[in-house]
Amino acid sequence: MAPLWRALEQYRDRVAARPIAALFDADPARAEAFSVSAAGLMLDYSKTGVCAQGMAHLLALADGAGVEARRDAMFRGAAINETEGRAVLHTALRDPDGPPLVVDGVDVRPGIAGTLARMEAMAADVRAGRVRGAGGAITDVVNIGIGGSDLGPAMAVQALAPYHDGPRCHFVSNVDGAHVHDVLAGLDPARTLVIVASKTFTTLETMTNAATARDWMARAVADPGAQFVALSSAGDRAAAFGIPPDRVFGFEDWVGGRYSVWGPIGLSLMLAIGPERFRDFLAGAAAMDAHFRSAPLASSMPVLLALVGVWHAQVCGHATRAVIPYDQRLARLPAYLQQLEMESNGKRVGMDGRDLDRPSGPIVWGEPGTNGQHAFMQLIHQGTRVVPVEFLLAARGHEADLAHHHRLLVANCLAQAEALMRGRTLEAARAGLSAAALGGAELERQARHRVFPGNRPSTVLLYSRLTPRMLGAVLALYEHRVFVEGVILGINPFDQWGVELGKELAVSLTPLLEGTAEGGAHDASTLRLVAMVRADGVAPG
Ligand SMILES: O=P(O)(O)OC[C@H]1O[C@](O)(CO)[C@@H](O)[C@@H]1O
Numbered sequence: 001m002a003p004l005w006r007a008l009e010q011y012r013d014r015v016a017a018r019p020i021a022a023l024f025d026a027d028p029a030r031a032e033a034f035s036v037s038a039a040g041l042m043l044d045y046s047k048t049g050v051c052a053q054g055m056a057h058l059l060a061l062a063d064g065a066g067v068e069a070r071r072d073a074m075f076r077g078a079a080i081n082e083t084e085g086r087a088v089l090h091t092a093l094r095d096p097d098g099p100p101l102v103v104d105g106v107d108v109r110p111g112i113a114g115t116l117a118r119m120e121a122m123a124a125d126v127r128a129g130r131v132r133g134a135g136g137a138i139t140d141v142v143n144i145g146i147g148g149s150d151l152g153p154a155m156a157v158q159a160l161a162p163y164h165d166g167p168r169c170h171f172v173s174n175v176d177g178a179h180v181h182d183v184l185a186g187l188d189p190a191r192t193l194v195i196v197a198s199k200t201f202t203t204l205e206t207m208t209n210a211a212t213a214r215d216w217m218a219r220a221v222a223d224p225g226a227q228f229v230a231l232s233s234a235g236d237r238a239a240a241f242g243i244p245p246d247r248v249f250g251f252e253d254w255v256g257g258r259y260s261v262w263g264p265i266g267l268s269l270m271l272a273i274g275p276e277r278f279r280d281f282l283a284g285a286a287a288m289d290a291h292f293r294s295a296p297l298a299s300s301m302p303v304l305l306a307l308v309g310v311w312h313a314q315v316c317g318h319a320t321r322a323v324i325p326y327d328q329r330l331a332r333l334p335a336y337l338q339q340l341e342m343e344s345n346g347k348r349v350g351m352d353g354r355d356l357d358r359p360s361g362p363i364v365w366g367e368p369g370t371n372g373q374h375a376f377m378q379l380i381h382q383g384t385r386v387v388p389v390e391f392l393l394a395a396r397g398h399e400a401d402l403a404h405h406h407r408l409l410v411a412n413c414l415a416q417a418e419a420l421m422r423g424r425t426l427e428a429a430r431a432g433l434s435a436a437a438l439g440g441a442e443l444e445r446q447a448r449h450r451v452f453p454g455n456r457p458s459t460v461l462l463y464s465r466l467t468p469r470m471l472g473a474v475l476a477l478y479e480h481r482v483f484v485e486g487v488i489l490g491i492n493p494f495d496q497w498g499v500e501l502g503k504e505l506a507v508s509l510t511p512l513l514e515g516t517a518e519g520g521a522h523d524a525s526t527l528r529l530v531a532m533v534r535a536d537g538v539a540p541g
Contacts, residue, residue, distance in 0.1 A: 001490075004064045005358070008057040012315050019455045020049050020421050027051075038301040039287035039473040041463050045308045047421045048388070048457040049316070055298075058307040062297050065488045074483070075293060077103040077254070081494035082351060088494050089252075090259035090479070091289050094282035094472070103254060111252070112263075119249055119267055120275040122229070126193060127166045127274065134221040135190025138167050142183060143268040144213060145197030146173040146205045148257025149231070151339050152475075153197070153268045155332035156261060156281070159471050162329075162398040163273040167193070171268075172213070175205040180212050189220035195229045197265055199257050201237035204503070210241065231264040256494050258339045259479060277468045284472025292480045302480030308459060309485055312388040313362040322380065323366035325392040326413035327466055333392070334366035337478060344482045344493035351492050361485060366390075370412045381420065381452050389458040391417055392474070396465040413460070423454020 024030050024046070034046035050058070073080050077087045087103050096113040122131065129137035143153055150173040157169045170187070172180045194213050198206040217224035230238035230248045233255075238248045249264035261269070262282060270278040288302070297303045312318045323334045345361025367375065369391070380387045393413045397406040429450035433443045461477075463470045486493030511517035512530045519527065532538065 001061070001064055004057070004061050008054075008061060008315055011054060011057050015049070015051070015054065018049070020047060020457060021454065023049075023051055036299060036301045036304055038291040038295070039284060039477075040470055041288075041301065041461060041473055041477065043301050043305060043477075044460045044462065045304060047417055048308055048311070048459060049455075050308055050311050054311065055307065058311060059297055059303075061310070061488055062303055062307060062484065065490070067297065067303065067484055067487050070487045071292065071480075071483070075289075077101055077108070081254075081256075081492060083492050083495045083497070084253075086494070087254040088256065088259075089254040090256065090262055091285075091476075093251075093255065093262035094285040094289065094476070096282075103252075108252065108254075115249055115251070115264060119264060119270055120278075122247075122249075123166070123267065123270045123275050123278075126271055131193075133189075133191040133193065133227050134223070135188060137191065138193045138227075139191045140187050141167050141169045141193045141195060141268055141271050142172060142187070142213065143169065143195045143197055144172045144180075144206055144209045145195075145231075145265070146203060147339060147343075148260050149197035149199060149203075149206065149265055151258070151332070151336045152261025153266055155330075155336040156266070156269045156471060156475075157272050158332055159327075159329045159466060160269070160273050160277070160281075160468055163277050163468060166271045166274060169268045169272045172209050173205065175208050177212070180209045184213065184216050189217045189227075192217070193227055193229065193271075195231060195268055196238070196241070196243070197231040197267075199233050199251070199255075199260065199265075201230070201232045201234040201241070204506070214242070229267065231267055257496075258343055261475070273468060281468040281472040284467075284469035284474075285476035286472075287469075288473045288476035288480065292476075302477055303484050305459070305477065305481040306484035306488065308388075309362070309481065310488055312457065314358045314489070316386070317359070318362065318386050318388055319359070320363040320365060320385075320387055322372075322376075322387050322389045323364060323392070324369045324372050324389055324416075325366070326369040326409050327392055327394050328368050329466060330392060331368050334364065336475075337366075338364050340478060341482050343496045343499070345486050345489060345491050346498065347491050350490035352490065356489060356491070358489070360489065360491065361482075369416065370409065373412065373416065377416065380456065386456055389417070389420065389456075391458060391460045393460055393462050394465045394470075395462060398465065417458045417460055419452065419454075420456035420458050421454060423452035423456075424450065426451050 031046050035042060035044045070080065074088050075091060077089055079085055079087050081088050092101055092108060092112055096116050098109060100107040101109055125131040126138050132138065150171055154171040170183045172183050196206065196210045214224050217227060221227065225242045228243050228247065230243040232238050232248060233251055233253060235245065235248045235250055239245060249267060251263045255263055262285060266278065292300060292302050323337055325333050341361055341364045347360050348356055350356055380389060391413050393410060426447055429447040430443060433446055438446060482493055508520060512520065513533060515534065
């Protein structure tokens, strides 16, 4: 791989001074040539510095890293999560009727289809009022989970609000008691279903919140266990918590937490939108899977998105990537992608156990547009750092009577992408000021502040509108993009050892805060902060 990286870096140096806009002047067909369509999505990556020759280098990198072989190994159930010795088969969850898929000697398809059927029966019973609370039909569902057991369903439930026709869904993740308190405060325990979503059923936050929710329910209802459901790989622990086996929806260790919305962890979404639309959500993802499996690297949307990402993060050294959905209902998508991308590729050691010799995956952040325009876009347009932007945009909204809102939304998104690339020269800034009747020294003083350097890269992911199927395709696209980036970097995107140390230290600090232990192997700053917290925020001595 080293010679391929070197060739790419030399190429970068050769084209460093070339503005993106000049690529359009040189190639009238650039907008079409640097776009790709799949599964109802269209990705336009023409407003980036990537050109045909650069793409050839990037594709050589993907080829050299063995992306296709690794992809095929993932889909056939090989144990590509090597640090944990596991297969990676969340893709099988969205293809329940596919051909036999044997992992460790067992065909996993019947189990997937069976669990999906159980979820559908449960969702149908709750939605029809056949599964009831002590006080009547279920009006509210509370999903208690964190990380992958929260971000996926919480994001998707918000994204698909126009399709809700089931109970209201709420999400509790933070161990901060304020979260569970505020969510439960507005609910009737006798008509609430609590979903405890935890792959391991050991996660501190989830177990603490689940116990609190059970106490809350027990104060109002004779049999609180009857209004609890568990989504977990650890049926025994769910049973010990008091949730009967027929209310436990299991999944295997080949489904990673941040890839789990497609199975039982998606139950809250299924309750909100119904089993049929949940199947559409799976079908959208399956369509992207089929594209990823069959398209050549050079026309594969996940591969191209990944290569643009590699160009920005590892080749050009842009440390962050902004994801800006011009789609208010995707407000939680950046948070979802933060886990998906940063927990997957935020690693400094490669699969071979050696330190990476280039940056790991980038910092991902974002907020919906147009809100971002009145907050952080200033820095993206005129700051000293380059932040590649990924815009997401629906051609149509769901609010037919508010089409004028949507036109303004679209205009703003496209304007941002155009402004980032084109910028505004000093001459143009001067002309604008003189048209506003400014002149002389004052004009010169003001003009530089109005210059936009331009040449700032962005991509646009366009879809007709955010249906369950579209959302499925978008999420699968991002999953595969993360996978391809991981392969190219030589990272295992499917473990997350970096979350462990903090958890261990929190366990050892809790007795100090309770006053049941003193000292221990903690630094002086930490011990002083503990003492201050115990003294109610007042400095000791
Ligand atoms: O579903 P669980 O086991 O409660 O884990 C929740 C989350 O915790 C992590 O293990 C680490 O933060 C995530 O990967 C996972 O999604």
